[in-house]
Amino acid sequence: MQKAIIFLMCKLALVSAAWAGPPGAIWLYNSQRDEVLIGHNANARHSIASITKIMTAMVYLDYHKYLETKIRLGNMHRSNLPRQEWSRRDLLAAMLVRSDNAAAETLAADYPGGRDAFIRAMNAKARSLKMVNTHFEDASGLSSKNISNAGEVSIMISAAAKYAFIRQASVKKQILLDAQVGKKVRTIELYNTNRPLLFEFDNVIVSKTGFTNAAGWCVAMVVENGPDQYVVVVLGSKNKQVRAETVKTILYNHLKDSDVAESSDWQIF
Numbered sequence: 001m002q003k004a005i006i007f008l009m010c011k012l013a014l015v016s017a018a019w020a021g022p023p024g025a026i027w028l029y030n031s032q033r034d035e036v037l038i039g040h041n042a043n044a045r046h047s048i049a050s051i052t053k054i055m056t057a058m059v060y061l062d063y064h065k066y067l068e069t070k071i072r073l074g075n076m077h078r079s080n081l082p083r084q085e086w087s088r089r090d091l092l093a094a095m096l097v098r099s100d101n102a103a104a105e106t107l108a109a110d111y112p113g114g115r116d117a118f119i120r121a122m123n124a125k126a127r128s129l130k131m132v133n134t135h136f137e138d139a140s141g142l143s144s145k146n147i148s149n150a151g152e153v154s155i156m157i158s159a160a161a162k163y164a165f166i167r168q169a170s171v172k173k174q175i176l177l178d179a180q181v182g183k184k185v186r187t188i189e190l191y192n193t194n195r196p197l198l199f200e201f202d203n204v205i206v207s208k209t210g211f212t213n214a215a216g217w218c219v220a221m222v223v224e225n226g227p228d229q230y231v232v233v234v235l236g237s238k239n240k241q242v243r244a245e246t247v248k249t250i251l252y253n254h255l256k257d258s259d260v261a262e263s264s265d266w267q268i269f
Contacts, residue, residue, distance in 0.1 A: 024216070027150035027233040028250055031158055037254055042151045045133055046235045049210030050099045050193075051153060051220050052141030054160045054170075057096060059121045060107050061163055064088055071110050077101035077140065080190055082179045090177050096170045098190040099209065101140040108139035115139070129155050144214035150233040157220040158231055161206045170207045173198050194219060196244055201251060205229075209243075217243040225255045 025041035036042075067089035073081055079102035081094060091107055094100040111118035122136040134148040134156075148156070160166045169175075173195050177188045192198055193209040197219070206222040216236035223230045232250055237243035 024236040025150040025233070026235075026246065026250070027154050027231065028254060029154050029231040030228055031231060032228045038250065039151070043133070043149050045147050045149050046218075047144045047212060047215035048141065048146055048148045048153060048235065049212040049215035049218050050101075050141040051148075051156075051208050051210040051218055052136060052139065052146045053095050053099060053104055054156055054166070054206075054208050054220065055122050055125060055136060056104050056107065056139045057092060057166050058156075058160055058163060059118065059125050060088075060092065060111065061165055062125070063111065063121075067092065067165075071106060073102055074106040074109060075102070076105045077142070079103065081177070081188065082181065084180060086177075092165065093169045093172075093175050094177065094190060096166065096208065097172055097175050097192050099193045100190075101142060104140040105138070126152075126156075129159055131155055141210055141215075142212060144212065150235055153220050153233045153235070154231045157206055157208070157222055157233070161222045161229070167205050171198055171204050194221075197221070197247055200248060211240075219243055219247060221247070223251065223255065230255060 025044050025046060026038050027042050028038040029036050068087050070085040070087050072085050073079060073083050073091070075083060080098055080100055081103065088107070091103040095103040095107065105115070108115045108118040111121065118139060119136055122139070126134045126136065131148065131152040134152050135145065137143040137145040172192060174189055174191045177190065179186045179188050194207045198204055198207060201223060203224045204221050205224055208220050210218040216238065217240050218235045218237065221232045223232060232247055234243055234246050237246060
């Protein structure tokens with residue numbers, strides 16, 4: 001295990017030196033054993049992009065229990081969905097699976113007191129989870145001022161694992177939603193933004209990716225392995241491939257008992 005950690009840290013150092021973006025952070029935590037296996041730059045504050053939507057989902061689900069109620073999709077951001085009425089359930093699913101920004105802001109506006117009250121509730125939820133270095137400015141994650149660190153994102157994604165809806169929706173590789181187009185019904189297929197890793201690992205129980213220029217490529221996941229539950233957080237990756245390969249290296253070295261770091265044909269970056 002120690003060799004794998006050293007190997008990964010060396011690779012991260014090379015990437016950080018070659019790229020002027022965020023320095024990157026990695027967190028691997030065994031929640032059953034309360035054991036941090038990797039804590040690289042874990043306290044460094046980062047924009048977290050659409051990982052924000054995990055908090056959005058929790059705050060919304062804390063208040064709204066009737067998910068079949070329909071609300072009209074707002075036009076604050078572009079969307080994969082037509083501008084029509086959707087059930088709260090469908091908007092939550094589109095937000096968690098496809099990271100739909102308009103769905104996130106529509107849900108925030110549906111909160112009692114509107115969007116501003118929702119953002120206050122997000123920050124209050126963060127404080128209740130003792131995420132003292134975390135702050136939210138919007139529900140979608142497009143704001144560069146949505147800030148946290150790898151350790152506190154781990155707290156948030158662990159809390160999300162207690163929500164049945166988030167567990168079920170966030171790991172779906174794709175969803176089908178029916179949209180009314182005139183007199184016809186059109187089926188919309190939405191693919192998960194973390195689909196490659198969900199195909200690679202079938203024991204992921206919570207998943208959310210994120211990307212903005214300020215945040216880099218990010219991902220947070222909860223993975224079960226036998227009796228243990230692991231939290232994986234990667235912030236500030238150079239690109240989507242680096243993000244995916246970093247996660248694969250971590251999981252194969254620590255969860256699969258397969259020392260891929262020693263394989264001559266295994267390349268992280």
